[in-house]
Amino acid sequence: MKNEASGPAFGGIGSDANLLLPLRRLVEQDSDRVVAMTREGDHFVDWTVAQTADRIRAVAKGLVACGVEPGERVALMCHTRYEWLVVDMAIMSAGAVTVPVYDTSSAEQLAWILEDSGAVVAIVETGEMRSMYEALDKERLSCRHVFTIDAIGDGRGLEELAGLGADVGDDEIDRRAGALGPEDIATVIYTSGTTGRPKGCVLTHGNLCANVAQTVDAIGNEIRSDDVGLLFLPLAHSLTKGNLLFSLEMGVRTGFATDIAHLGEELGMVHASVIAAVPRVFEKVYNSAQHTAHSTRKGPIFDRAASVAVRWSKEHHCGNVRPWTALEHALFERLVYGKLRHALGGGLRLAFSGGSPLGERLTHFFDGIGVRIFEGYGLTETSPTLTLNRPGSWRPGSVGRPLAGTTIRIADDGEILAKGPQVFVGYWKNPEATAEVIDGDGWFHTGDIGELDDDGFLRITGRKKELIVTAAGKNVAPAPLEDRLRAHPLVSQAVVVGDERPFVAALITIDEDAFADWASEAGIAANTVAEAADTAELRAAIGAAVDEANLSVSRAESIREFAILPSDFTIDAEELTPTLKVRRAVVHYRYQAAIESIYGS
Amino acid sequence: MTSTTDPLARDGEVVSLADGGRVLVRELLASDRDELAERYLELSPGARRMRFFNAPDHLSTRLLDYLVDVDGIDRCALVARSLDDDGTPGVGIARYVRSHDDPSCAEAAVTVLDAHQSRGIGSALMSRLAEQARRNGISTFTASVMWENRELLDGLRAIGADIQPSEPGVASVRIALPPVEADLHKTELHRVLRVFAQRVGDAIGLRFEH
Numbered sequence: 001m002k003n004e005a006s007g008p009a010f011g012g013i014g015s016d017a018n019l020l021l022p023l024r025r026l027v028e029q030d031s032d033r034v035v036a037m038t039r040e041g042d043h044f045v046d047w048t049v050a051q052t053a054d055r056i057r058a059v060a061k062g063l064v065a066c067g068v069e070p071g072e073r074v075a076l077m078c079h080t081r082y083e084w085l086v087v088d089m090a091i092m093s094a095g096a097v098t099v100p101v102y103d104t105s106s107a108e109q110l111a112w113i114l115e116d117s118g119a120v121v122a123i124v125e126t127g128e129m130r131s132m133y134e135a136l137d138k139e140r141l142s143c144r145h146v147f148t149i150d151a152i153g154d155g156r157g158l159e160e161l162a163g164l165g166a167d168v169g170d171d172e173i174d175r176r177a178g179a180l181g182p183e184d185i186a187t188v189i190y191t192s193g194t195t196g197r198p199k200g201c202v203l204t205h206g207n208l209c210a211n212v213a214q215t216v217d218a219i220g221n222e223i224r225s226d227d228v229g230l231l232f233l234p235l236a237h238s239l240t241k242g243n244l245l246f247s248l249e250m251g252v253r254t255g256f257a258t259d260i261a262h263l264g265e266e267l268g269m270v271h272a273s274v275i276a277a278v279p280r281v282f283e284k285v286y287n288s289a290q291h292t293a294h295s296t297r298k299g300p301i302f303d304r305a306a307s308v309a310v311r312w313s314k315e316h317h318c319g320n321v322r323p324w325t326a327l328e329h330a331l332f333e334r335l336v337y338g339k340l341r342h343a344l345g346g347g348l349r350l351a352f353s354g355g356s357p358l359g360e361r362l363t364h365f366f367d368g369i370g371v372r373i374f375e376g377y378g379l380t381e382t383s384p385t386l387t388l389n390r391p392g393s394w395r396p397g398s399v400g401r402p403l404a405g406t407t408i409r410i411a412d413d414g415e416i417l418a419k420g421p422q423v424f425v426g427y428w429k430n431p432e433a434t435a436e437v438i439d440g441d442g443w444f445h446t447g448d449i450g451e452l453d454d455d456g457f458l459r460i461t462g463r464k465k466e467l468i469v470t471a472a473g474k475n476v477a478p479a480p481l482e483d484r485l486r487a488h489p490l491v492s493q494a495v496v497v498g499d500e501r502p503f504v505a506a507l508i509t510i511d512e513d514a515f516a517d518w519a520s521e522a523g524i525a526a527n528t529v530a531e532a533a534d535t536a537e538l539r540a541a542i543g544a545a546v547d548e549a550n551l552s553v554s555r556a557e558s559i560r561e562f563a564i565l566p567s568d569f570t571i572d573a574e575e576l577t578p579t580l581k582v583r584r585a586v587v588h589y590r591y592q593a594a595i596e597s598i599y600g601s
Numbered sequence: 602m603t604s605t606t607d608p609l610a611r612d613g614e615v616v617s618l619a620d621g622g623r624v625l626v627r628e629l630l631a632s633d634r635d636e637l638a639e640r641y642l643e644l645s646p647g648a649r650r651m652r653f654f655n656a657p658d659h660l661s662t663r664l665l666d667y668l669v670d671v672d673g674i675d676r677c678a679l680v681a682r683s684l685d686d687d688g689t690p691g692v693g694i695a696r697y698v699r700s701h702d703d704p705s706c707a708e709a710a711v712t713v714l715d716a717h718q719s720r721g722i723g724s725a726l727m728s729r730l731a732e733q734a735r736r737n738g739i740s741t742f743t744a745s746v747m748w749e750n751r752e753l754l755d756g757l758r759a760i761g762a763d764i765q766p767s768e769p770g771v772a773s774v775r776i777a778l779p780p781v782e783a784d785l786h787k788t789e790l791h792r793v794l795r796v797f798a799q800r801v802g803d804a805i806g807l808r809f810e811h
Contacts, residue, residue, distance in 0.1 A: 413772070449766045462768075463770065465769065579697075580667070581652075582655035585768045
């Protein structure tokens with residue numbers, strides 16, 4: 001095993017590089033090219049480079065008219081849609097900095113992000129978000145204006161914002177956009193730490209442009225001029241943002257999905273060939289295909305087809321597919337694999353996975369059915385990609401080798417350290433937090449634990465941060481949620497679960513001392529917690545504690561389900577160490593049945 | 602079989618701290634129970650988290666029963682009691698619990714009230730606890746420490762502890778105890794702990810003491 005690996009030499013980026021240049025280049029060279037697609041009823045409509053550039057310019061002028069100055073922050077709370085691209089680019093065209101806010105964020109989170117970033121304008125998507133904004137205590141906010149993308153008829157929609165800028169000249173936008181260079185801040189993306197409030201990751205135009213160039217260096221050759229992408233994960237997540245920037249650079253037409261629920265349908269409607277997703281998406285495709293097969297008595301065929309796909313991929317990867325495997329593979333290609341690819345839209349060729357670990361078997365399964373998934377690794381702080389599997393350098397179960405200009409080092413305690421042009425400059429107005437992650441020698445400390453094999457492929461093996469990463473790639477800090485839960489008198493212990501699961505849930509133990517009083521007051525006949533665990537009364541009481549805890553987080557991070565455990569943690573059952581520290585792994589193991597029933601598998 | 606040569610077992614030992622204060626280090630007694638419950642409530646959330654990870658709001662009857670159930674051999678706890686008249690006698694506690702699987706190993710933990718951290722109380726407790734453990738045939742301390750407790754881990758690394766990743770957020774620490782013949786108070790372990798405790802500030806001390 002190695003303790004350091006570097007990618008190839010990096011060609012660098014221009015001294016005037018900024019994120020607006022790719023689109024500007026397209027305007028000059030190919031302005032009728034379709035750059036985006038949005039759904040209208042039962043079909044997708046095209047947006048050309050010229051149309052998009054015009055909309056961006058109009059909104060940028062509106063922001064200038066509102067008094068937004070270069071370097072000032074503008075918040076954008078919106079789900080993934082074409083307008084996200086327009087507004088993000090408009091903010092940058094005005095020389096300002098985009099502060100994305102998840103569309104699922106809670107009022108507490110929105111308030112904190114607006115306050116900490118000092119955003120001067122907020123652009124929200126819906127009337128509901130607008131109401132959330134209006135209800136905030138504005139005293140600590142610097143926000144002067146708010147606009148709503150889905151106009152609510154109050155004269156403060158995106159069109160009105162553009163209208164405000166009617167008198168702003170093109171030269172002003174050209175001047176501001178042209179002045180942007182690699183050192184300028186492009187975006188501040190808030191991420192949750194293990195404790196405390198979310199921190200803003202400051203990413204410069206240089207960071208993001210470098211990561212686009214590094215990704216092009218790694219896999220640009222695989223992209224064809226007729227490739228089509230589909231975006232469906234939140235653009236507030238750095239993986240999706242990186243995907244969009246890469247597509248603009250490569251001139252890939254990008255569809256904006258309406259909703260992840262329509263993913264299968266819309267992959268087909270746009271005939272998507274390239275996507276980036278979190279493992280959950282691939283798991284869902286596999287699980288629903290398996291479920292469908294089993295419910296139509298074709299379970300055994302599917303299972304056989306799946307194991308042949310995995311075997312074929314493994315043998316193919318080693319360069320030696322045995323004749324029998326090849327024969328079976330050809331058979332199932334006709335019976336099963338073609339149908340699966342059809343369910344993925346029929347045209348999917350390349351997929352990128354990140355955010356949380358993709359199982360090795362699943363990677364081989366998809367490869368076996370004809371969809372190559374390239375898994376990568378990175379964090380918001382690294383723009384986001386540090387390592388990536390790629391053609392000719394593909395090792396399922398690993399997250400690939402370092403990108404060009406990137407060095408990965410494994411510290412003595414196993415932590416993955418990184419250096420490269422994509423590593424951020426620090427957290428917004430938080431030098432202490434920055435000093436905790438960037439050491440004196442310039443290494444970024446990822447907080448993840450891993451190993452490099454002899455060929456420089458990185459494997460992620462653990463985590464130094466007390467964080468849960470859901471299958472949707474959402475980082476959730478359990479400690480603040482657990483603290484809030486324990487504030488309820490009936491709650492003794494709370495263990496939040498959800499690592500590599502579709503949502504967050506909680507296992508809760510009841511304080512035995514408080515339980516007796518509560519039971520007699522509530523008129524519950526039960527003598528023990530175990531007897532009362534499933535009663536509506538106790539569940540309602542604990543449900544209230546869960547609702548209270550959820551106020552602090554976004555829907556994506558919130559506790560959707562909970563289980564009341566029959567007894568409190570003990571040392572005898574080894575849920576507590578001899579010195580009474582809670583062992584999460586043991587709790588997960590002992591209450592596996594409760595966890596499985598929460599996730600319904 | 603409490604060792605009769607052990608001064609701590611009877612009256613305890615008065616320890617002078619670098620800041621001029623004095624504490625009495627003695628074994629935990631059953632009569633300390635109520636005070637233990639009260640002092641726990643005075644710990645900051647951060648201090649509780651570092652000590653118990655997923656810390657309860659208060660110590661339940663059951664947990665208190667467990668914490669005061671010590672025998673000085675397999676389950677040993679030492680308390681530090683302030684001899685300065687500041688109205689807070691109990692300021693710190695350290696304990697080890699011998700492993701079932703390997704009797705030469707014990708899990709150790711220490712807690713010092715937030716306001717008394719960085720005074721060297723944690724290292725005074727730990728060095729005497731290590732001595733006691735050695736006399737009882739324990740040669741290795743293990744501990745689970747949050748990775749966030751960076752200064753403590755740096756300090757432990759400096760004295761040769763083996764630190765490995767455990768579950769998310771947690772490091773698993775093993776440290777060989779110096780032989781009992783050596784005067785522990787003069788060992789590298791003690792020196793480093795002391796220097797370290799005094800150097801770091803309050804916030805860091807909070808992490809250190811656990």
